[in-house]
Amino acid sequence: MIGPATYYRPEHRAALDERTRALIDRREAVLSPGYRLFYAHPVEFVRGSGTKLYTRDGEEFLDVYNNVPVVGHAHPRVAAAIAEQAARLNTHTRYLDEGLIDYAERLVEAFPAALDTLTLVCTGSEANDLALRVAKQATGHRGVIVTENAYHGVTTEIAAISPSLGGDDSLAAWTRTVRPPVGDGRAMVADAERAIAALQAAGHGVAALIVDTAFASDGFLAPSPATRATLAAVAAAVRAAGGLVIADEVQPGFGRLGATAEKPSLWGFVRHGLDPDLVTIGKPMANGLPVAGLVARRPLMAAFGERVRYFNTFAGTPVSVAAARATWEVLHDEGLPQHAGAVGAALLGMLRELTGGHPRLRDPRGAGLYLGVDVVDPATGLPDQPAATALVSGLRERRILISASGRDNAALKIRPPLPFSHGDAERFITELEGALRDLG
Known part of the structure; x- marks a missing residue:
């Protein structure tokens, strides 16, 4: 399977x-x-609230996995905004709607000035699909460079640049992979140089480099001076070959990586020092409603718009925008990106302490409330997928929701709703320790 x-x-x-x-x-x-x-x-859930989900029998589970309900399951302000707008009007973007304009103005203000144009879609897959269309038209090329276990979506075009879905054999002829920016990053830079040369030799040229700025399917990599230097070098090589840079913020965006006075941005690309031409956003954008988008440089979208009449029936409807606006307001009113930074730092410290005393865990890492830790064989130190699977299942029996990721599916993926509290973090660590004991 x-x-x-x-x-x-x-x-x-x-x-x-x-x-x-x-x-x-x-x-x-x-x-x-x-x-x-x-x-x-x-497991069958019938109700959610904050960071908790409940079964038909009333069992409470702690959600350490679902990043879509970014402000918490069933947040009352978001639910009220949806109900109020649905009871009044729900059409599409071919009519004037002040709510849509207001939301777009607020959103693009949170991006660097050059990224000033929003196109709404319904899913992250659609956002990445549109980003590739824009990049291919703008450059006249079709070659795309992605990381070796990337996931960017499920449309035909985007599945063809998502090796985590079906391996290298599932990729399009115009796709090349590079290693993620681990260690000193030299391997990624060398891979990128080879990928560019191969795409050019095959007649595809280079349309774009696309990176998930959490490197989620590659096992998660937190921003660091090394990743910033590596990505800057790769982006420069791609641009020198005539390509564009696409930042996929569908998973890390909207403050998941934490925000502080020193690092106030809501976006992973800023933390990595990237200067993208196009940015895709999605999953947490409306706390569960299908809202996503592409934020881009206006000259790119102006040239695209001259040749393409883009319309999406359900993108940017008043109900969807009401949900997105309410989610945006809750994120800021409740200080959730800052909260994610503080709780995430504390949780990372707990993970490091646990890892120091347990040979099955290695390399806890993270930013904000997006963290990872490798599960390894104590004897060899190699990734241990069966043990990771057993831990995920063991935590489920302890009423903790989590999953595994990475090329070997041996990295625990920790990305709870942003209201995740210090108490939630302590409960998770306690149950992880218990699951490790059960594993032996």
């Missing part, structure tokens, strides 16, 4: 209770086989 080892598989069915088996049978009878369920023992 393609995908993480933490997914449910048919051989798990016999161990499930009758209701869970019945729901899975009904689901499989009508839904696409391409869908996946988390966990050998899938």
Whole structure:
């Protein structure tokens, strides 16, 4: 089966209770086989609040995984904004709507001045798809460079630049991969130089470098002086070859990496020192409603708009914009990016302390409330996917939601809703320690 080892598989069915088996049978009878369920023992939730999710039987789970409800599950201000607007009007962007304009003005003010133009779409996949269309038209090239285990979405175009979905064999002929900026970054720079030469030799040219600024599917890499220097060198090489730079902020954006007085930005590309031509945003943008977007330099979008009449029926509807505006206001009114920075730093410290005393964990790393820690074989120090899977399953039984990531699916991926508290962090560490003991 393609995908993480933490997914449910048919051989798990016999161990499930009758209701869970019945729901899975009904689901499989009508839904696409391409869908996946988390966990050998899938879980059914009926309610959420803040950082907690609740089952039909009232069991409380701590959410250490879901980054979409960025201001917390079922936030009352977001729910009220959706209900109020839905009761009044919901059309599309071909009519004037002051709410849409107001939101766009607020949003682009949070970007560097050159990134001044917003196009709304529904999903991160659509945002990345549009970014590639713009880049290919602007450059006259089609070659794209991505990191070796990147995930950027599921459209035909974007799946073709997402090696984490199907490996290198699933990539388009005009896609080349590079290693992420680990260590001193020389490997990534060398890979980029080879990728540029190969794309040019094949007649594709270089349209764009696209990076997820959390490097989530590559196992997560926090910003550092080394990553900044590496990405600057790679971006310069791509631009010298006539390409553009796309920052994929669908996962790290909107303050997930934390914000402080020294580092106030909501975006990973700023933390990495990147100067992108196009930025894609999505997942947490409206706390659960399908809202995403492309923020770009106006000359690029002006040239694109001269040749393309872009319209998306459900992008930028008044209800979606109301949800996005309420989410934006809650993020700022409740100081959640700053909160993420403080709690994330404390959680990283707890992870480091736990790692220091446990040979199965290595290299805790992170920024804000996006953290990772590798699970390794104590004897060899190599990535241990079975152990990571066992930890994810063990934490599920301890009512903690988490997942694994990275090329080996052996890095625990920690990205809770931003209201995640110090108490939540302590509960997670306590249960992780218990799951490690159970693992032996």
